[in-house]
Amino acid sequence: MFLLGHSCWSYLFSKTTGRKLNINLPAYLALLSGILPDFDIYFQPYLVHHTYTHSLIVIIPVVLVLTYFFGRLGFAFSVGILSHLLGDFMVGTIPLLYPFYPNSDVGLNLGIPSLADTVLEIGAFGLVLVYAYRNGDYKLVLKPSRESLLLAIPLFALVTLTLLFAGDRSIQLTEFAFSRRALTIITLGHILLSGILGLGVLQGFRWYLGKKRAWQTTNNASSPHPTI
Numbered sequence: 001m002f003l004l005g006h007s008c009w010s011y012l013f014s015k016t017t018g019r020k021l022n023i024n025l026p027a028y029l030a031l032l033s034g035i036l037p038d039f040d041i042y043f044q045p046y047l048v049h050h051t052y053t054h055s056l057i058v059i060i061p062v063v064l065v066l067t068y069f070f071g072r073l074g075f076a077f078s079v080g081i082l083s084h085l086l087g088d089f090m091v092g093t094i095p096l097l098y099p100f101y102p103n104s105d106v107g108l109n110l111g112i113p114s115l116a117d118t119v120l121e122i123g124a125f126g127l128v129l130v131y132a133y134r135n136g137d138y139k140l141v142l143k144p145s146r147e148s149l150l151l152a153i154p155l156f157a158l159v160t161l162t163l164l165f166a167g168d169r170s171i172q173l174t175e176f177a178f179s180r181r182a183l184t185i186i187t188l189g190h191i192l193l194s195g196i197l198g199l200g201v202l203q204g205f206r207w208y209l210g211k212k213r214a215w216q217t218t219n220n221a222s223s224p225h226p227t228i
C-alpha cells in the first residue's frame with residue numbers, strides 16, 4: 001500500500017480507538033503512526049525495506065512499550081502502526097516473523113497497483129475527510145493553532161519518503177506516478193492530502209506569528225518607560 005492509504009487508514013483506526021478509550025489522539029500522530037513502519041526507507045541500505053519494521057517480532061514489543069509508557073494514547077497510536085501491517089497484508093505480503101522465519105511472508109496479495117488497492121486508498125482518504133469533518137479536526141486547516149503546525153511532521157514524512165523510495169529504485173517519479181490510471185488516482189490523492197496538510201502547516205505558522213506578536217506587545221507594554 002502507498003503512503004496515502006497507510007496514513008489515512010492509521011488516522012481512521014487510531015482515532016476511533018482513541019475515541020473508544022476516551023482519549024483524543026492528535027491528528028498529526030494519527031496520520032503519522034501508519035507510515036512509521038516505512039521509516040526503514042530512511043535507513044537504507046543499512047535497514048532493508050519491508051523487513052524488521054513489518055514484522056510482529058519487532059512491532060509487538062514496540063506496541064507494548066508505547067502502551068506501557070503512554071497508556072491509552074500509546075495504545076491508540078500503536079493501533080495506527082498495526083494498521084500499516086494490515087494494509088500491506090491486504091495488497092501484498094508482510095514478513096510476519098522476520099528475522100526468525102525470513103520466509104514467513106503472508107498476505108492476501110490483492111496487488112499494487114490494482115483496483116483493490118486504489119479503492120482501499122482512495123476510500124480511506126474519503127472516509128478521513130468525512131471523519132475529520134465530524135470530529136472537528138478539519139478546523140486544523142481552517143484556523144491557526146499549535147496542532148496545525150505539527151501537521152508538518154506527517155507532511156515531511158509523506159514527501160521525503162516518497163522521494164527517497166523513488167530515488168532508491170531509480171524510478172522516474174512523475175513518469176511512474178501517471179503511468180497507469182490506478183496510479184494517477186493515487187498520485188492525485190497524495191497531492192491532495194499533501195495540499196491539505198500544507199494548508200494546516202500555514203495555519204500553524206499563522207498561529208506562531210500571532211503568538212510572537214502578542215508576546216512582543218506584552219513585552220513592550222511591561223518594559224519601564226524611559227525617564228527624562
Ligand SMILES: [Zn+2]
Binds near residue numbers: 038054084
Ligand atoms: Zn510498508
